[in-house]
Amino acid sequence: MFLGIDSSTQSLTAVLIDPATGEVPCQISVNFGNDLPQYGAPSGFITGGTDGEVHSQPAMWLDALDLLFSRLAAATDLSQVELIAGSGQQHGSVYLDATFDTRLATLDPAHSLAAQITPALTRPTAPIWMDTSTGAECAEITAALGGPAEVCRRSGSIAIERFTGPQIRRFFKVDPAAYARTRRIHLVSSFMASVIAGKSVAIDYGDGAGMNLLNLTTRGWDPDLLEATAPGLLDKLPVLAAATTVQGVVSGYFVGKYGLAPTCRCALFTGDNPASLVGMGATTPGNIVISLGTSDTFFAAMPGPQTDPNGFGHVFGNPVGGFMSLICFRNGSLAREALRDRLGLDWAAFDGAPQSSRHAAGRNLMLPFFGPEITPRHDFSGPVLQGSPAFQSGAEPALQVRALLEGQFLNMRLHSQWMGVKAERIRITGGASKNDGVPQIVADVFQASVERLAVSNAAALGAALIAAVAAGQELSSLRSSFCQAAAGSALEPDLALGPIYQDALCRFEVLLKTVTSAGRP
Numbered sequence: 001m002f003l004g005i006d007s008s009t010q011s012l013t014a015v016l017i018d019p020a021t022g023e024v025p026c027q028i029s030v031n032f033g034n035d036l037p038q039y040g041a042p043s044g045f046i047t048g049g050t051d052g053e054v055h056s057q058p059a060m061w062l063d064a065l066d067l068l069f070s071r072l073a074a075a076t077d078l079s080q081v082e083l084i085a086g087s088g089q090q091h092g093s094v095y096l097d098a099t100f101d102t103r104l105a106t107l108d109p110a111h112s113l114a115a116q117i118t119p120a121l122t123r124p125t126a127p128i129w130m131d132t133s134t135g136a137e138c139a140e141i142t143a144a145l146g147g148p149a150e151v152c153r154r155s156g157s158i159a160i161e162r163f164t165g166p167q168i169r170r171f172f173k174v175d176p177a178a179y180a181r182t183r184r185i186h187l188v189s190s191f192m193a194s195v196i197a198g199k200s201v202a203i204d205y206g207d208g209a210g211m212n213l214l215n216l217t218t219r220g221w222d223p224d225l226l227e228a229t230a231p232g233l234l235d236k237l238p239v240l241a242a243a244t245t246v247q248g249v250v251s252g253y254f255v256g257k258y259g260l261a262p263t264c265r266c267a268l269f270t271g272d273n274p275a276s277l278v279g280m281g282a283t284t285p286g287n288i289v290i291s292l293g294t295s296d297t298f299f300a301a302m303p304g305p306q307t308d309p310n311g312f313g314h315v316f317g318n319p320v321g322g323f324m325s326l327i328c329f330r331n332g333s334l335a336r337e338a339l340r341d342r343l344g345l346d347w348a349a350f351d352g353a354p355q356s357s358r359h360a361a362g363r364n365l366m367l368p369f370f371g372p373e374i375t376p377r378h379d380f381s382g383p384v385l386q387g388s389p390a391f392q393s394g395a396e397p398a399l400q401v402r403a404l405l406e407g408q409f410l411n412m413r414l415h416s417q418w419m420g421v422k423a424e425r426i427r428i429t430g431g432a433s434k435n436d437g438v439p440q441i442v443a444d445v446f447q448a449s450v451e452r453l454a455v456s457n458a459a460a461l462g463a464a465l466i467a468a469v470a471a472g473q474e475l476s477s478l479r480s481s482f483c484q485a486a487a488g489s490a491l492e493p494d495l496a497l498g499p500i501y502q503d504a505l506c507r508f509e510v511l512l513k514t515v516t517s518a519g520r521p
């Protein structure tokens with residue numbers, strides 16, 4: 001059996017697959033807010049950061065890893081696991097001193113991971129993808145390289161606030177002594193993989209491309225980007241490798257404490273979006289994936305590294321070869337939760353709203369930004385409404401929910417046009433995709449059929465598939481066992497709504513241009 005572990009913003013999830021039977025014997029999650037309330041991070045990050053800082057605690061992730069394995073050991077026979085791979089929320093970084101490697105090599109099952117590893121942190125907290133504090137650093141890196149087009153040509157993205165390079169530069173500027181003490185900088189993904197492997201392991205091309213440091217053409221660290229970011233950076237970064245590269249056997253800690261076989265091997269962890277591409281069975285061009293999570297993401301496999309001229313889209317490595325595009329929208333579940341709370345609805349009422357408000361399709365507009373947005377980049381302080389008096393007054397909650405969802409997917413349609421692909425089949429995943437209400441709006445706005453897969457944890461499933469591929473299994477046969485659309489899950493677009501949403505898209509673009517101070521999205 002093969003184990004995939006996804007370390008995401010709000011939870012740590014494991015999916016176990018058995019390719020011999022095509023079954024998923026076990027899926028288990030640890031929710032940071034509910035299971036580890038002592039960290040005071042109900043949504044997985046520390047609230048109240050200043051200047052756009054959003055950090056999380058590596059100690060919490062380590063406690064979650066112990067808890068996840070104790071739950072797995074209670075639910076299944078972990079000695080059957082042949083190989084482990086994983087994924088992590090992208091861009092977040094963990095800073096460690098020279099003792100990290102020895103600590104990993106000598107982990108004692110009698111003590112917790114957190115107690116043994118956190119003394120190696122040179123920065124007690126880790127900036128994550130929601131952090132927008134690095135505007136100055138992005139400008140400095142861009143200037144050093146001669147402009148945004150050059151940063152994008154090399155790394156697949158213009159300099160982006162949440163990307164790891166600008167985050168590292170800020171740490172170097174704010175606390176140069178701690179930066180100097182830092183011997184190893186890991187991504188969330190490579191940090192978790194290192195703990196499981198009992199040694200510092202590589203960063204994979206999928207997650208590595210989210211750093212503004214990896215040169216997509218050479219697939220190595222780019223010397224000019226490193227130099228523009230911080231001194232001596234090359235020595236602090238792990239090497240790069242494909243996600244399917246086997247790193248060795250699992251740390252004795254997990255053998256002694258949770259019953260993994262001493263022969264159980266581990267591959268790398270990639271980013272959660274690259275892993276979801278695998279889990280959604282979408283690693284070949286032609287399929288589009290929409291993942292509805294804390295952030296919403298829109299991604300697809302690409303034959304070559306084509307870049308977004310507006311700078312919102314990114315190019316990452318595809319964990320099973322080639323490239324993928326990704327566009328990230330910060331106001332995903334964050335906005336859906338904010339509106340639900342504001343309207344005092346439960347999720348059942350929220351999910352039912354699209355059906356009861358179908359008559360109002362495309363009529364009202366909402367710029368769906370409840371907090372700062374990254375696509376398009378803007379510091380919104382609340383949603384912007386345009387439409388009928390009943391809508392503007394907020395008297396009918398279902399109209400608000402419909403306009404929020406339509407706004408999220410119109411924004412997605414607008415900002416994915418650069419990819420030049422007509423969405424014909426969309427595979428959708430994430431909490432908000434379970435009931436039909438939200439996916440039907442996606443089908444109608446994009447005028448494309450929408451499918452859902454049987455397994456809901458796409459990133460952890462993708463990681464388990466990566467583990468199986470690393471062990472020599474064929475991806476195509478794994479895909480037919482694990483990545484089929486759930487029976488009866490497909491939704492077709494209402495073709496009569498095509499012109500209505502085409503018109504709504506134009507009005508949305510105009511409203512966005514009027515509201516954004518830059519004058520263009």
Ligand code: XUL
Nearest residue numbers: 089090129272295297328
């Ligand atoms: C992608 C991004 C988020 C994180 C969190 O660029 O920032 O999707 O990966 O899931």
